[in-house]
Amino acid sequence: MEPANYTRVTEFVLTGLSQTREVQLVLFVIFLSFYLFILPGNILIICTIRLDPHLTSPMYFLLANLAFLDIWYSSITAPKMLIDFFVERKRISFGGCIAQLFFLHFVGASEMFLLTVMAFDRYAAICRPLHYATIMNRRLCSILVVLSWLGGFIHSIIQVALIVRLPFCGPNELDSYFCDITQVIRIACANTFPEELVMVFSSGLISVVCFIALLMSYAFLLAMLKKHSGSDESTSRAMSTCYSHITIVVFMFGPSIYIYARPFDSFSLDKVVSVFHTVIFPLLNPIIYTLRNKEVKTAMRKLVNRYILCKEK
Numbered sequence: 001m002e003p004a005n006y007t008r009v010t011e012f013v014l015t016g017l018s019q020t021r022e023v024q025l026v027l028f029v030i031f032l033s034f035y036l037f038i039l040p041g042n043i044l045i046i047c048t049i050r051l052d053p054h055l056t057s058p059m060y061f062l063l064a065n066l067a068f069l070d071i072w073y074s075s076i077t078a079p080k081m082l083i084d085f086f087v088e089r090k091r092i093s094f095g096g097c098i099a100q101l102f103f104l105h106f107v108g109a110s111e112m113f114l115l116t117v118m119a120f121d122r123y124a125a126i127c128r129p130l131h132y133a134t135i136m137n138r139r140l141c142s143i144l145v146v147l148s149w150l151g152g153f154i155h156s157i158i159q160v161a162l163i164v165r166l167p168f169c170g171p172n173e174l175d176s177y178f179c180d181i182t183q184v185i186r187i188a189c190a191n192t193f194p195e196e197l198v199m200v201f202s203s204g205l206i207s208v209v210c211f212i213a214l215l216m217s218y219a220f221l222l223a224m225l226k227k228h229s230g231s232d233e234s235t236s237r238a239m240s241t242c243y244s245h246i247t248i249v250v251f252m253f254g255p256s257i258y259i260y261a262r263p264f265d266s267f268s269l270d271k272v273v274s275v276f277h278t279v280i281f282p283l284l285n286p287i288i289y290t291l292r293n294k295e296v297k298t299a300m301r302k303l304v305n306r307y308i309l310c311k312e313k
């Protein structure tokens with residue numbers, strides 16, 4: 001198609017989650033509650049780890065970084081989605097769409113790589129306990145976190161580079177409440193099979209490989225713990241931490257594999273899975289870690305009593 005034969009799309013129209021006013025109001029209340037819980041929950045985790053002198057191990061340093069990514073990740077789509085519940089025609093500019101797409105994949109991929117780093121941390125703690133402090137020193141932890149962010153940035157740049165070069169000339173309606181490659185690529189005025197193949201490889205295959213590798217790693221660690229387990233508290237605590245990490249891995253990679261590890265066709269479950277992936281999932285991290293980690297729960301109680309309840313008195 002010649003460039004002169006089409007007008008470049010300057011904005012996209014989002015269909016949202018529902019067209020019914022009553023349903024939109026109900027969804028607004030539900031998702032606003034989720035979002036208002038995500039922010040304090042993750043901020044409390046970060047503040048607790050930063051202020052409590054007993055939470056200095058590499059595991060908690062990585063957990064604080066994960067909580068920060070959860071805050072960022074949930075803020076990419078949730079605020080605009082909440083605003084759009086009260087807007088008749090839900091629009092997003094082409095540049096805004098690309099920015100949302102970029103940060104979604106940047107933060108999401110960084111979080112996946114960080115979960116891999118956390119699995120390595122558990123391996124070092126369980127299989128090399130005497131050398132754990134030497135292996136997972138603060139310098140190495142910082143380098144691994146930076147590499148996770150760098151990997152997410154490179155991954156996201158690839159997605160954006162493939163999208164911005166495509167022509168958009170006709171329909172500009174996206175059947176979603178946010179911009180993502182799976183919706184944007186469907187309305188391009190060109191044969192997108194090569195781009196789609198690269199995106200499935202870069203997003204879907206990476207998700208599948210990391211997911212399988214992480215599950216195998218945690219299965220190995222749990223087998224090691226059960227083989228050498230006694231009734232001591234440290235073993236129980238290590239197993240509880242592994243189960244928490246496995247839960248997070250399943251919730252993070254499951255929806256990602258469903259969305260990206262297949263052809264970008266539309267299915268009835270797409271919006272439900274997307275909501276779970278972008279809004280519900282970040283809520284689960286603080287709940288899972290605080291309910292299964294005694295040290296974090298104890299430190300949070302002390303923090304609340306010291307800085308909140310004491311001030312009220």
